[in-house]
Every structure is written in C-alpha cells, then in structure tokens.
Amino acid sequence: MVRINTNYQKLPGNYLFSGIAKKVADYSNAHPDKEIIRLGIGDVTQPLPSAVISALHKAVDEQAKASSFRGYAPDLGYEFLRNTIAQNDYISRGCDIKNDEIFISDGAKSDSGSIQELFDADTVIAVTDPVYPVYIDSNVMAGRCGTYDEASGKWSDIIYMPVTAENGFVPELPKKVPDLIYLCLPNNPTGTTLTKPQLQDLVDYANKNGSIIIYDAAYEAYITEEDVPHSIYECEGATNCAIEIRSFSKNAGFTGLRLGFTVIPSDIKVGGVSLKNMWARRHGTRFNGAPYIVQRAGEAVYSDEGKQGVKELISYYMNNAAIIRNGLKDKGYEVYGGVNAPYIWMKTPDNMTSWEFFDLLLEKANVVGTPGSGFGPSGEGYFRLTAFGTKENSERALKRIIF
Numbered sequence: 461m462v463r464i465n466t467n468y469q470k471l472p473g474n475y476l477f478s479g480i481a482k483k484v485a486d487y488s489n490a491h492p493d494k495e496i497i498r499l500g501i502g503d504v505t506q507p508l509p510s511a512v513i514s515a516l517h518k519a520v521d522e523q524a525k526a527s528s529f530r531g532y533a534p535d536l537g538y539e540f541l542r543n544t545i546a547q548n549d550y551i552s553r554g555c556d557i558k559n560d561e562i563f564i565s566d567g568a569k570s571d572s573g574s575i576q577e578l579f580d581a582d583t584v585i586a587v588t589d590p591v592y593p594v595y596i597d598s599n600v601m602a603g604r605c606g607t608y609d610e611a612s613g614k615w616s617d618i619i620y621m622p623v624t625a626e627n628g629f630v631p632e633l634p635k636k637v638p639d640l641i642y643l644c645l646p647n648n649p650t651g652t653t654l655t656k657p658q659l660q661d662l663v664d665y666a667n668k669n670g671s672i673i674i675y676d677a678a679y680e681a682y683i684t685e686e687d688v689p690h691s692i693y694e695c696e697g698a699t700n701c702a703i704e705i706r707s708f709s710k711n712a713g714f715t716g717l718r719l720g721f722t723v724i725p726s727d728i729k730v731g732g733v734s735l736k737n738m739w740a741r742r743h744g745t746r747f748n749g750a751p752y753i754v755q756r757a758g759e760a761v762y763s764d765e766g767k768q769g770v771k772e773l774i775s776y777y778m779n780n781a782a783i784i785r786n787g788l789k790d791k792g793y794e795v796y797g798g799v800n801a802p803y804i805w806m807k808t809p810d811n812m813t814s815w816e817f818f819d820l821l822l823e824k825a826n827v828v829g830t831p832g833s834g835f836g837p838s839g840e841g842y843f844r845l846t847a848f849g850t851k852e853n854s855e856r857a858l859k860r861i862i863f
C-alpha cells in the first residue's frame with residue numbers, strides 16, 4: 461500500500477504567505493473600491509539591469525544557431541560563472557574560495573531547503589527566532605525537529621536562538637550544542653545583521669564544537685556599514701565550518717529568472733567525508749543545471765555596467781527603506797533594520813499582537829505587511845515591512861499610517 465511521508469502532515473497550518481494572501485483576497489472581495497499597497501512579500505518590483513537584459517538577448521540568439529547552441533548545462537555550473545563569482549565575491553574580499561567550491565543553482569530557496577539532505581536524520585538544528593521559515597520546514601519534511609507545540613509555536617527538537625530588541629538582535633551561543641546552525645545575515649525578517657566580531661564568535665563556537673553553519677547571505681548586496689562582513693569567509697576559520705548560500709534575486713532582480721549558488725569549501729569534512737563531494741554527487745543526481753541564458757545573465761551582473769545597474773537597484777530599494785524607517789520613527793514607532801537590509805522590523809503599538817496589527821493596517825490603511833509571529837514565537841509583537849515596493853507606494857503607505 462502506498463504511504464505518504466507523514467512528516468508533511470506535521471507542518472502547522474499554511475505557509476505564512478498563503479495565509480496572508482487569503483486575508484488580503486477576502487478583504488479585497490469585500491471592499492473592491494479599496495486600493496491595497498503591498499509591503500508584505502519579499503519580491504522585487506524594478507526591472508532587470510540593462511547589462512542583464514543585453515546578456516539575455518545575446519544568449520538567446522546563441523541558442524538559435526547550431527554552432528553556438530547549448531543543451532544541458534554542466535550540473536555544477538558553467539566555469540565562466542563560477543570563475544566570475546570566485547573572483548568578484550570572494551578573492552576580491554580576501555576570501556580563499558575556489559571555482560570548484562561554488563555550485564550554481566536555481567536559487568537560495570532550493571539550496572537552503574535541500575542542504576539538510578547531506579546530514580543524518582538525527583541531526584539537531586539551531587535557528588534564530590524569528591527565522592526564514594524554509595530552514596525549519598525543510599527539516600521537518602525530512603523527519604527532524606520532533607513535535608510541534610501549538611501553544612509555544614516551537615518544535616521540541618529545535619534549538620531556538622531568540623533575536624529581539626532585548627538582545628540587540630545578536631543570537632546567544634546555544635548552551636546545548638547543535639549540529640547545524642542556520643544563520644541568515646543580513647537577516648530576513650528583522651533586517652538587522654551582525655558585525656564581523658559578532659559573527660566571528662559564532663564561527664569560533666562552531667569550530668570549537670564541531671557544528672556546521674549554514675549561512676544564507678541572500679541580502680549581502682544591501683550591506684552599507686563598514687564593519688559588517690559580506691561573506692562568512694571573511695571570518696577566521698570559516699572555511700572549516702561554514703556553507704554559504706547566495707542568490708541573484710535581491711541584488712539583481714532575478715526572482716523570476718532564478719539563479720543562486722552555494723559555496724562548500726573543500727576543507728569541510730564531517731567524519732572524514734567531504735561535504736563538497738557529497739553536494740556535487742547530490743547536484744549531479746537531482747539537478748540538471750541552471751539555464752545557459754540565465755547563467756550568462758548572472759555573469760553580466762559582475763560586469764562594470766552590471767555592477768552599476770545593481771548599485772542603482774539597491775539604492776532605489778534602500779531609499780524606500782529609509783522612507784519607511786524614518787517615516788515610522790517620526791510617527792513614534794520603534795523600528796529596526798532597514799540599514800543593511802531591505803526589511804523594516806517594527807514593534808507593534810500598544811502591545812498589539814502581530815496579527816492584530818496586520819488586520820488594523822489592512823483595514824485602516826489598506827497596507828499589507830507581514831506579522832512577525834509568522835516567523836517564529838520571538839517575532840510576536842513585531843511586524844515586517846519590505847522596501848521592495850515602488851518609491852511612490854512606500855511614500856503613500858507611510859501617509860496612510862496615521863495611527
């Protein structure tokens with residue numbers, strides 16, 4: 461008899477954004493005259509940089525001729541892209557990362573969800589709380605994490621590292637040692653990040669205790685402050701314990717194109733086995749390569765024109781972040797993030813729950829954000845707004861928040 465993977469049934473409720481979409485759809489249906497401004501989901505809104513568009517056109521034309529046609533891409537990625545990434549993202553920052561330690565993929569969500577496959581069923585994971593939900597859900601689907609307690613919003617076997625205003629959004633080193641530590645920096649949802657010494661403490665902890673850090677740097681391009689590392693490999697000893705995941709979605713607007721990569725240094729061994737070799741084996745079996753035209757587009761992101769285009773996109777979104785952050789502060793709200801990330805993490809007023817504030821904002825301002833509690837129990841009492849809208853909508857949304 462066919463039996464399902466019952467771990468899926470342990471997942472509580474709907475994926476956060478489906479729940480929000482339903483509430484917004486119900487409100488829209490009941491009030492068709494109201495125009496809703498969406499500052500909830502983390503999708504970009506601005507078009508791709510011109511260097512990317514030119515590279516796409518060129519690569520499409522190559523596919524039209526037998527002499528330049530490309531079929532299956534190499535499983536691990538084209539050398540032209542791996543080399544460009546190694547030079548621009550790592551070697552130029554003094555990080556000793558080689559082409560063959562870089563694995564091209566279709567995005568950071570797939571990689572951050574799949575990376576747990578390399579580890580044993582009994583692996584204990586630690587996550588920050590609040591957290592990007594993919595890290596937890598992918599482990600639950602694989603049968604880890606124990607049981608979910610509705611009342612506390614926690615899984616019995618996960619180690620939670622709260623990041624709140626009280627601890628300055630710096631996770632405390634766990635007393636019980638986890639096998640895997642998921643970090644997302646700059647952080648979604650809090651928009652905060654860690655300085656290099658703060659991250660070094662986590663790297664030292666991992667090396668001392670034999671833990672592996674899964675470091676999601678999808679928002680690296682938004683860093684504006686000097687003492688914030690762009691890669692975990694800027695920290696001493698990180699090539700012994702850290703896997704870094706990157707995305708082209710938020711820097712260059714590839715949310716629809718799909719491109720990302722994972723770095724697994726050769727030095728990382730677990731029980732004498734190379735994680736890099738395991739991931740290569742996994743990629744070869746489960747993945748048939750990111751499209752040639754998209755990898756060419758990714759390469760163009762690192763050209764001079766591409767870098768300029770990315771800079772303009774980032775400053776557009778970060779200007780929105782400043783509008784929202786400063787606007788809310790002026791109205792007396794307690795606000796975090798928005799300096800090294802396109803997310804603004806605000807405290808809800810008058811001790812409202814995150815969902816109460818969601819409803820208030822939707823009904824009174826027709827603005828959609830994301831309830832902090834959807835990202836974990838320590839997100840309760842917080843609310844996330846994103847800077848990915850248009851400038852006009854960011855300004856209009858702020859004007860509507862008059863409570």
Ligand SMILES: Cc1ncc(COP(=O)(O)O)c(C=O)c1O
Pocket residue numbers: 502566567568569570572592644648676678706707708709714715719720
């Ligand atoms: C922390 C984090 N990682 C990964 C992703 C997804 O990236 P990609 O579009 O490359 O799959 C997101 C998207 O919102 C994210 O917030």
